[in-house]
Amino acid sequence: MQQVDEGTIGAAGKVLAVHVAYRSRADQRGRTPALPSYFLKPSSSLSLSGGTVERPAGCELLAFEGEVALVIGTAARQVSPEDAWAHVGFVTASNDLGVYDLKYADKGSNVRSKGGDGFTPLGPALIPAAQVAPDALRVRTWINGALVQEDTTGGLIFPFAQIIADLSQLMTLEPGDVILTGTPAGSSVAVPGDVVEVEVDSPAAGLSTGRLRTTVTQGTIEMAEFGNVPRSTEADVVDAYGSADVARAAGALNNGALDAAEPQAPWLAADGTLDPALKAKLAGVATATLSAQLRKRGLDNVSIDGLQSTRPDRSVVGLARTLRYVPNREDLFKTHGGGFNAQKRAIDSLNEGEILVMEARGEKGTGTVGDILALRAQVKGAAAIITDGGVRDLTAVARLEMPTYFANAHPAVLGRRHIPWDVDLTIACGGATVQPGDIIVADADGILVLPPAMADELANDSIAQEHEETYIAQMVAAGHSVDGLYPMNAAWAEKYREWATTHPLPDYANDSAEEARP
Template sequence: MEPLARVEALLGSRPGKVIAVHLNYPSRAAQRGRTPDQPSYFLKPSTSLSPSGESIERPYGCELLAFEGEIALIIGTRARRVHPDAAWAAVESVTAGNDFGVYDLRWADKGSNVRSKGGDGFTPIGPALIPADQVDPRALRVRTWVNDELVQEDTTADLLFPFEQLIADLSQLMTLEPGDVILTGTPAGSTVVQPADVVEVEVDTEGWSTGRLVTPVVAGAVPFASYGAGPVADDAQRAEAWGSAEAAGVSAPLPLVEGSPTPLIEGSRSDRLETSTEDVVPITTGTLSPELRAKLASVGTATLSAQLRKRGLNTVSIDGVTPTKPGQHMIGLARTLRFIPAREDLSQQFGAGFTAQKRAFDSLNAGDVLVVEARGERGTGTVGDLLALRAQVRGAAGIVTDGGVRDFAVVSELDIPVFHAGAHPAVLGRRHVPWETDVTVACGGTAVQPGDVIVGDADGVIVIPPSLVEEVVDDAIEQERQERFIGQQIEAGASVDGLYPMNQDWLAKYREWTP
């Protein structure tokens, strides 16, 4: 037998496309708890390819780098609209692959996997290329080792989507060209690896082997800059990355939302498409530290508004909303929901089932404030007792809607703060269609983006850009300290002339008064 070709020549010519399949092994589908009816895919950049022996860097600040041992197909001839019966002839060779991903970055991808799986070296392949015409595509085996311990082993005998189907399906829409790489899915057993671990993958069949594809893991040393999305990890992502909540050492996450290939941050109607759910993840907008939350709780929205105005931000109040009961105070990070005007055909298509409205409430995390764009329409309800209760159970910090609230008496008895434009008995469909979640919305006359800081009290609701919150709250604390001093002087009989605002004499006295 001739010595097998090695992958270095292929990598030197820079393949044009790297296409990866989401779910293909029954063992992995069982682990994920879903079995797709048809294959779905994502693209990886060709710069993610690397040879055996080259290390992969776990990005600085990330904890959830996971491997996925796979069989990689190398296209040898141009293929467009090929039938499954002729598809295998388009494959030149078979090799081992590893579809590495960083779960800490999935939240920023909207299902594309660009950041989570597109890093340099995130797709090692090799080392040897097995001629495709010498093997049976249904008789291949893939195995993965971590530090010499076997962690994955499966065969292609009962794939959800045979390799011929994948090639035929992809060629319906795109031309497969020589050198293109198709990653064909991973079996159960994928989990998290750490710096200093070594991951090895081998593909073999009777008489043939790729040899072991070796990838050492190293720690990254360069932090992400502030001009791009950084890593965010929560228990749901830990459970996904490790393979189970038990393996991750966390409590079992709530069921993932089905029916969408993207996270619940939506910029379009893709959350209503019937496609694969491999990359559906709960959305995390970040967290407010206990120290920052305490600072925000110590000042009023009136003071925060004054500080924002000093910085040129005048349209940051959500106008026309009041709390369901007096004394409610709300601090959290914005998640958003948008309704469009009711139209009969759209209401019928998108107004029933697990709608965008229900998904928004069902995906709230601790500390989130759901901000609802209802166009100021008060002639129907936008939230009722059950969804408000769901938000409370999820640990949300509040709800803000510039529309109506149903079941007002019951909602008012809940602990969760709800700021609204009025009570109304009608159901949502009278005036609205639930449309999309976690996009920029207009609520009460101001723009709100996911991740904005939302603060509400008796004076109203304020939106603070997260980049400004630290300086705004610190200056607000100082402002209220000065106002306490001024109040004491007025109580003692001082005139407001020169005191409010303070002239230099009063400022000197204030500095002496300040502890």
């Protein structure tokens, strides 16, 4: 078996890495990407056949990630998935190390958090790619002799051939380039003194890389304050350890521990409200744009339809709380309709920025909220009320600053058609399924329900789409035909790129939505 050495990959021009590629990892993180995405690690991060890796002084969250590494054997440019594997020369083991204490400083690039010297150990042996099936490899990781990661490439969301072909669309993959293909569930934090071992093998072929052994040492030189210094949030701690339970078991959340049983979701601020930067981005784009981006991801049934707004001039963004009404049955209304019922409990428990979404079965023959309860919701700081039923006291409700979205006005009180039954569960409203914690975005065009795990990606892509459409609108206004311009062909796309160099994307996170919106 050939060993990893300077001649094979020591001078790799590129080290490319996949963010999330295994189903087990996606399930652990609670978010599954629709398509692969990547980041670069410097070739100076390579450490051949293991050795030691230094945890930088001031950092506590050095995470290991056992992975299959592909070493390109022949140049690949715009290859098809069918031909992609033929361009792989070797397979080996890798450990995609990174410090989550510096993740905040990278703004998604992973330059510092994953680019340190020795942060990409490879080896010890190379398996010829032609001798193994790419979907039948196994990766295992041990820490101090205990098995902590085990999965096969049959568990990949994105097969190796897709990753190679996708990367080759825009860049030439050259001999010696390394592709780190993502890690399965079980990645966690290593501390000084820990020994991390990674092995990739093909049980069917009887071939193995052997164990790639890396010992963690402690750095002693503190990072200077002319650059970003280590710091982390509870969300970073949870991501580094893999889950809140693992972090708690390690004592990493004892100080300032998460109150909730589940990991802090990345779309939430520390206090459980919607992240302000994400909220600003979503408020800065139109639901029409978000709808187009959702459809690209196969999500067509995410609009709450058939409603009107008391404040059509307002756009709202917020986290969903839910309330379900069931058809009235007189005996049950006696036990569930009066007093501090589910309707009143839902409204009285609203937090700043939340949106109460009501399932009223599209029943228009009675009200589901009136002026007093709508006022209480506004006082509690709610961003909006949404019901697919009726609203009573419409004139008074319409005077409130808080928008209410409703099917129709109706003077009847609650007990005519409904019983308020339960709160904070999955409901149906206006033809859409809504879960507590979903992100609601509404404007004059309509109301959308966003899966929170993809909300940041949706926001970013919507900002980019509207930026392009701003340019297209300017060209149309100048008299150009839409033929070839909308959508843009290659010639117009090149002109747009030139225009974009002097017209940067808006930064909604630092501007108010109204000021930033193009």
